[in-house]
Amino acid sequence: VARSTESLLDSFRVGDRVALSRIITMVENDHPDSAMILDALYPMTGKALRVGITGPPGAGKSTLVEQLAFQMRQSSLKVGIVAVDPTSPFSGGALLGDRVRMSRVSLDEGVFIRSMASRGSGGGVAWKTLEVCEVLDAFGTDRIIVETVGVGQSELEVADATHSTVVVLVPESGDGVQAMKAGLMEIGDIFVINKSDRESAELARMALESALELKQTDNGWRPPVVSTIALEGKGVDELFHKIEERLALLVSSGRIEMRRRECVRSKIAGILKTRILEREWRRGQLPQLIEEETTKVLRGASTPYKSAEILLGRLEAPSDR
Amino acid sequence: VARSTESLLDSFRVGDRVALSRIITMVENDHPDSAMILDALYPMTGKALRVGITGPPGAGKSTLVEQLAFQMRQSSLKVGIVAVDPTSPFSGGALLGDRVRMSRVSLDEGVFIRSMASRGSGGGVAWKTLEVCEVLDAFGTDRIIVETVGVGQSELEVADATHSTVVVLVPESGDGVQAMKAGLMEIGDIFVINKSDRESAELARMALESALELKQTDNGWRPPVVSTIALEGKGVDELFHKIEERLALLVSSGRIEMRRRECVRSKIAGILKTRILEREWRRGQLPQLIEEETTKVLRGASTPYKSAEILLGRLEAPSDR
Numbered sequence: 001v002a003r004s005t006e007s008l009l010d011s012f013r014v015g016d017r018v019a020l021s022r023i024i025t026m027v028e029n030d031h032p033d034s035a036m037i038l039d040a041l042y043p044m045t046g047k048a049l050r051v052g053i054t055g056p057p058g059a060g061k062s063t064l065v066e067q068l069a070f071q072m073r074q075s076s077l078k079v080g081i082v083a084v085d086p087t088s089p090f091s092g093g094a095l096l097g098d099r100v101r102m103s104r105v106s107l108d109e110g111v112f113i114r115s116m117a118s119r120g121s122g123g124g125v126a127w128k129t130l131e132v133c134e135v136l137d138a139f140g141t142d143r144i145i146v147e148t149v150g151v152g153q154s155e156l157e158v159a160d161a162t163h164s165t166v167v168v169l170v171p172e173s174g175d176g177v178q179a180m181k182a183g184l185m186e187i188g189d190i191f192v193i194n195k196s197d198r199e200s201a202e203l204a205r206m207a208l209e210s211a212l213e214l215k216q217t218d219n220g221w222r223p224p225v226v227s228t229i230a231l232e233g234k235g236v237d238e239l240f241h242k243i244e245e246r247l248a249l250l251v252s253s254g255r256i257e258m259r260r261r262e263c264v265r266s267k268i269a270g271i272l273k274t275r276i277l278e279r280e281w282r283r284g285q286l287p288q289l290i291e292e293e294t295t296k297v298l299r300g301a302s303t304p305y306k307s308a309e310i311l312l313g314r315l316e317a318p319s320d321r
Numbered sequence: 322v323a324r325s326t327e328s329l330l331d332s333f334r335v336g337d338r339v340a341l342s343r344i345i346t347m348v349e350n351d352h353p354d355s356a357m358i359l360d361a362l363y364p365m366t367g368k369a370l371r372v373g374i375t376g377p378p379g380a381g382k383s384t385l386v387e388q389l390a391f392q393m394r395q396s397s398l399k400v401g402i403v404a405v406d407p408t409s410p411f412s413g414g415a416l417l418g419d420r421v422r423m424s425r426v427s428l429d430e431g432v433f434i435r436s437m438a439s440r441g442s443g444g445g446v447a448w449k450t451l452e453v454c455e456v457l458d459a460f461g462t463d464r465i466i467v468e469t470v471g472v473g474q475s476e477l478e479v480a481d482a483t484h485s486t487v488v489v490l491v492p493e494s495g496d497g498v499q500a501m502k503a504g505l506m507e508i509g510d511i512f513v514i515n516k517s518d519r520e521s522a523e524l525a526r527m528a529l530e531s532a533l534e535l536k537q538t539d540n541g542w543r544p545p546v547v548s549t550i551a552l553e554g555k556g557v558d559e560l561f562h563k564i565e566e567r568l569a570l571l572v573s574s575g576r577i578e579m580r581r582r583e584c585v586r587s588k589i590a591g592i593l594k595t596r597i598l599e600r601e602w603r604r605g606q607l608p609q610l611i612e613e614e615t616t617k618v619l620r621g622a623s624t625p626y627k628s629a630e631i632l633l634g635r636l637e638a639p640s641d642r
């Protein structure tokens with residue numbers, strides 16, 4: 001472990017935001033010290049509750065996230081924001097200066113905004129998001145808002161990484177249908193109709209509510225529908241209270257604790273898998289052997305599965321141990 | 322290997338579509354025999370060229386796919402269609418009867434339509450898509466069209482699994498910007514402005530073309546922009562010819578062959594990784610041990626990384642071997 005990492009951790013522990021930012025970058029980039037860092041921070045985690053905000057592009061998620069963060073700050077909660085939405089102004093996806101809008105919360109010392117590079121991370125976005133949340137948790141945040149765009153598989157996985165999921169829709173007729181298609185109805189435990197000053201808002205709300213009546217209640221929780229106008233901050237206090245209500249229920253029912261256990265279990269298993277593969281890859285000098293087998297397959301002298309079995313057999317050989 | 326699987330393979334080899342459909346389902350669901358099946362089919366693969374069609378929801382991708390398949394059939398090409406777009410009528414995402422539209426190609430004996438369940442497959446959509454493409458390839462298709470919705474990480478990975486990617490946009494002003502945000506500009510090697518009878522079509526086309534001028538040519542290929550009206554079949558022949566031109570270039574430059582080598586390599590490595598982990602998990606009786614370590618971590622007596630190291634150490638012990 002580099003000495004600089006030790007001093008970085010010291011700065012982190014006394015609340016240095018630059019240290020926080022650097023550590024997140026290291027974790028995101030799989031820096032060699034990141035395992036040691038996460039391990040050192042682990043005992044400081046377990047307090048932050050994670051809320052996912054998802055919905056189709058253009059639903060106003062980022063504005064809502066900003067307003068929600070502001071609302072949480074009014075209750076003296078420290079807030080972390082993680083944007084894994086490639087179209088979010090938080091994640092640098094904005095090309096048209098949307099980022100300027102965020103200035104109100106981004107200048108607040110009690111708010112920590114972080115974007116995730118969701119590209120090229122080889123399907124590990126959910127895992128990385130959880131790790132970044134852990135760092136924010138260790139830093140002392142009370143709530144972490146994870147913003148994702150509600151289309152596609154990795155986004156659903158990220159939603160799995162949060163405790164409660166808010167699905168944001170707009171009144172346009174097709175939106176509810178799209179939401180159902182994309183599986184958003186299943187993952188949401190709070191629904192928002194944003195831009196609810198639009199004409200068809202009341203109709204959209206009724207349609208959504210009747211669709212939600214078909215959903216089974218979860219421990220007595222039936223997903224509420226909140227109408228908001230995020231740009232004007234309207235309805236955001238109600239949304240905040242619904243979120244807090246939901247989180248309180250999850251805590252009192254033991255669900256949060258159960259989730260933490262699952263999370264630790266899959267973390268140990270995940271680290272172990274990576275380490276096993278690293279070890280075997282090194283022992284077996286597999287890259288060269290795989291290259292040779294690839295050539296055999298392309299010549300028609302083997303198939304991928306046969307080649308994999310051959311290599312697995314070589315790893316068994318006691319002479320390699 | 323079950324006897325039924327053997328006879329299923331026999332039926333597949335003589336062109337039985339029901340056998341094709343069953344085999345794809347087995348591969349999709351990780352049936353115990355799926356490795357053996359893919360292995361048996363492997364020597365029959367290598368002919369089909371894969372074209373990705375991606376773009377935002379509502380751009381008219383499914384209609385374009387249908388028209389394109391029809392066009393390919395006119396050239397006597399056998400066509401496979403794989404829909405991994407959750408909003409696609411092919412993938413059963415349509416709630417409003419869109420599926421009726423597809424009847425023209427779906428009744429054609431030379432077209433094979435398959436949807437992928439992109440949910441709950443644990444991030445392995447791209448891998449599974451490739452496997453389904455392999456099965457279609459072995460069945461004798463010449464072209465495979467993979468339809469994905471152009472938002473989100475897993476969709477970009479699926480695009481990586483094809484040889485050429487067509488990005489479909491509509492003339493609406495914001496669309497090009499969204500495309501840039503979502504990284505579509507980078508992955509496309511052919512662009513389509515669909516619904517080009519709309520007012521702003523010519524403007525959108527010019528904006529797109531000037532944006533594309535900034536892109537580096539790839540082996541002399543500069544991504545063309547094709548205007549289409551998919552509903553009326555207009556421009557689809559031009560799109561088809563551009564795709565064929567692109568594929569021919571990729572074949573002659575040796576790129577397709579290189580991709581096949583990469584694919585075999587990562588296939589061997591992927592299978593090997595899975596098999597190594599299965600073996601170690603069995604040997605080490607890891608599930609119980611992980612449970613014990615999880616409890617230790619939750620009591621504060623360990624951390625996930627320390628626990629993983631402890632378990633890795635146990636796997637080293639010669640008594641386990």
